[in-house]
Amino acid sequence: xxxxxxxxxxxxxxxxxxxxxxxxxxxxxxxxxxxxxxxxxxxxxxxxxxxxxxxxxxxxxxxxxxxxxxxxxxxxxxxxxxxxxxxxxxxxxxxxxxxxxxxxxxxxxxxxxxxxxxxxxxxxxxxxxxxxxxxxxxxxxxxxxxxxxxxxxxxxxxxxxxxxxxxxxxxxxxxxxxxxxxxxxxxxxxxxxxxxxxxxxxxxxxxxxxxxxxxxxxxxxxxxxxxxxxxxxxxxxxxxxxxxxxxxxxxxxxxxxxxxxxxxxxxxxxxxxxxxxxxxxxxxxxxxxxxxxxxxxxxxxxxxxxxxxxxxxxxxxxxxxxxxxxxxxxxxxxxxxxxxxxxxxxxxxxxxxxxxxxxxxxxxxxxxxxxxxxxxxxxxxxxxxxxxxxxxxxxxxxxxxxxxxxxxxxxxxxxxxxxxxxxxxxxxxxxxxxxxxxxxxxxxxxxxxxxxxxxxxxxxxxxxxxxxxxxxxxxxxxxxxxxxxxxxxxxxxxxxxxxxxxxxxxxxxxxxxxxxxxxxxxxxxxxxxxxxxxxxxxxxxxxxxxxxxxxxxxxxx
Amino acid sequence: xxxxxxxxxxxxxxxxxxxxxxxxxxxxxxxxxxxxxxxxxxxxxxxxxxxxxxxxxxxxxxxxxxxxxxxxxxxxxxxxxxxxxxxxxxxxxxxxxxxxxxxxxxxxxxxxxxxxxxxxxxxxxxxxxxxxxxxxxxxxxxxxxxxxxxxxxxxxxxxxxxxxxxxxxxxxxxxxxxxxxxxxxxxxxxxxxxxxxxxxxxxxxxxxxxxxxxxxxxxxxxx
Numbered sequence: 001x002x003x004x005x006x007x008x009x010x011x012x013x014x015x016x017x018x019x020x021x022x023x024x025x026x027x028x029x030x031x032x033x034x035x036x037x038x039x040x041x042x043x044x045x046x047x048x049x050x051x052x053x054x055x056x057x058x059x060x061x062x063x064x065x066x067x068x069x070x071x072x073x074x075x076x077x078x079x080x081x082x083x084x085x086x087x088x089x090x091x092x093x094x095x096x097x098x099x100x101x102x103x104x105x106x107x108x109x110x111x112x113x114x115x116x117x118x119x120x121x122x123x124x125x126x127x128x129x130x131x132x133x134x135x136x137x138x139x140x141x142x143x144x145x146x147x148x149x150x151x152x153x154x155x156x157x158x159x160x161x162x163x164x165x166x167x168x169x170x171x172x173x174x175x176x177x178x179x180x181x182x183x184x185x186x187x188x189x190x191x192x193x194x195x196x197x198x199x200x201x202x203x204x205x206x207x208x209x210x211x212x213x214x215x216x217x218x219x220x221x222x223x224x225x226x227x228x229x230x231x232x233x234x235x236x237x238x239x240x241x242x243x244x245x246x247x248x249x250x251x252x253x254x255x256x257x258x259x260x261x262x263x264x265x266x267x268x269x270x271x272x273x274x275x276x277x278x279x280x281x282x283x284x285x286x287x288x289x290x291x292x293x294x295x296x297x298x299x300x301x302x303x304x305x306x307x308x309x310x311x312x313x314x315x316x317x318x319x320x321x322x323x324x325x326x327x328x329x330x331x332x333x334x335x336x337x338x339x340x341x342x343x344x345x346x347x348x349x350x351x352x353x354x355x356x357x358x359x360x361x362x363x364x365x366x367x368x369x370x371x372x373x374x375x376x377x378x379x380x381x382x383x384x385x386x387x388x389x390x391x392x393x394x395x396x397x398x399x400x401x402x403x404x405x406x407x408x409x410x411x412x413x414x415x416x417x418x419x420x421x422x423x424x425x426x427x428x429x430x431x432x433x434x435x436x437x438x439x440x441x442x443x444x445x446x447x448x449x450x451x452x453x454x455x456x457x458x459x460x461x462x463x464x465x466x467x468x469x470x471x472x473x474x475x476x477x478x479x480x481x482x483x484x485x486x487x488x489x490x491x492x493x494x495x496x497x498x499x500x501x502x503x504x505x506x507x508x509x510x511x512x513x514x515x516x517x518x519x520x521x522x523x524x525x526x527x528x529x530x531x532x533x534x535x536x537x538x539x540x541x542x543x544x545x546x547x548x549x550x551x552x553x554x555x556x557x
Numbered sequence: 558x559x560x561x562x563x564x565x566x567x568x569x570x571x572x573x574x575x576x577x578x579x580x581x582x583x584x585x586x587x588x589x590x591x592x593x594x595x596x597x598x599x600x601x602x603x604x605x606x607x608x609x610x611x612x613x614x615x616x617x618x619x620x621x622x623x624x625x626x627x628x629x630x631x632x633x634x635x636x637x638x639x640x641x642x643x644x645x646x647x648x649x650x651x652x653x654x655x656x657x658x659x660x661x662x663x664x665x666x667x668x669x670x671x672x673x674x675x676x677x678x679x680x681x682x683x684x685x686x687x688x689x690x691x692x693x694x695x696x697x698x699x700x701x702x703x704x705x706x707x708x709x710x711x712x713x714x715x716x717x718x719x720x721x722x723x724x725x726x727x728x729x730x731x732x733x734x735x736x737x738x739x740x741x742x743x744x745x746x747x748x749x750x751x752x753x754x755x756x757x758x759x760x761x762x763x764x765x766x767x768x769x770x771x772x773x774x775x776x777x778x779x780x
Contacts, residue, residue, distance in 0.1 A: 052604050053605060056604040133670070141648045142713060152608045153603060153605065155601055155603045173612040182613040270602055271603045275712055
């Protein structure tokens, strides 16, 4: 029974562990999914940087082509010769620039253009908010100064109303110019950053993009009110001069936009716009947490295919657990119980006087012992009752069986209330476990006694086999002291024997184990042989004489 | 008639003697310009690094606008020096450095359409308030110090005010030439370049004939 209980515990533990895993597994999976999402977002941010650099190259090529147009060179050259750039000159230059812009091919048509002469004066403006304003000097801005010096470069400007522009500048250089200074001026083309541009970027990276100046959204592929405080905090943590490394340098942050949750990566925008705290953010909705039931809902038929699910392992485990449970139940409960039942039947039939305690393990052995104790008690009670009767009635006459015979003859043949049914003797093929309903009445007590007696005699010593008439009459008077002593000695030795076996709790554990082993070795031997073996003096039994006496006392109680 | 030629002669002599009585002379010279420095990295890089154009060589940064030559005499003091005008054009000053005689006024003129909030890094009280578009801001220079002027709303606007302990100073042109009108006397030649005064040994005595040649490295003065 011990292993059955352990098995139950093991199965329960395995089930609990499996359930814990089932409830727990979605969480790490969710975490891994979130990490993957964050990583992909960082990569998308890096991709945005690359795309913006590529866009800058396209715009730079466009500006360079614009600056090499002869009409533009002529317009600026004429302005260089004038002391003051008046409105008429600006207007004529504007017309030229508009014509050139109209011829611009490709998707990146500039949103504005500025022509600058050698001294940094504005020759004309096209499509700017202040295009009608008088000329001014725009020297000093790094983009224009470096373009006037001969460099092609790009920058980011913040215009009025927080408009963000990607600007590129190129020097206006005259080819084959014979004079000392071939530089005539510079042109600046600007592209406004708008939501259409952000949407175009989104199509490339499959994540939303937003451009911001401080806490103002300039353009975004998706109109969501992102938590600007968290965005500003993330931008504030960025440091270093290399803005292109921002995407890799900072970790994605969790954001809220109303009820929606997002993951975002921020990166600063370079150029003059950096002074205005311009940045862009790549963001995507945070993967929803599925949990246990959500994970179950996401299971598809394909997940349960043999290729995707270890059915063999699960089935094998089930069979092993089931077989283990059945085997343990069989060996520890079913078979011992059957053995006990069979023995109890034999006892009831009278095939045996006592139950063999050693043949039954554990609780079954306890049952057998309890039954034996009760049998002993009944025997003692019967003896004391007989003794009392003997004292009352006197010794039995010669040739009689004593009190038992008297009791047998004294019993009325007719039951109170009328004559009882005539009870025929039981058939020879009678079995104790035959049902009483169809097999006739129970045999009379004297008949039972008669049937039991030969079996008892078979186990009794040869002295008992003598016919009752030849037996000396001992019951006529009080039994002699030697007989009483013998009986007491037999009872003591029986108790001692019982205590020598493993069931005595007072014996040392090693001794009990040794006896159990010895007994298991001699299971095939007959009970008589075992009894003989038990009678043999043993060192361990002698050593535990005191313990045995205690045991006998406790068992007699 | 006999007196008329005499009178005319006297008058001619007086006229001829007048400048000499004032003791003024012109000093012309040529400063050997240092090699132009490499163009510093761009203050504002965009998505890409700047690229040189393929048609012509890139222009070197100008050196001359950062040079100032002054003649100092020990005992001479500037009396009522004239105001000096300094113009803001675009996102820069008309001259990167401006010399102002100690005790003189500098008038900063904002020629842009944007108000400029100027300040001096060395003296917070030197310039007070904002210079409005087409407005002026007079600044009194009381010490022979160098002030770095910046604007809060224009990160690339940057210039230096040089307090010159003399009224005799001049800027050099692109070739390094300069010209000064100074009274007669002995003067020590001082050169200011970019961030500070250059230690030089030359002296000039006016009247001075010929062209003052200032050669040698423009090492900063030892303090």
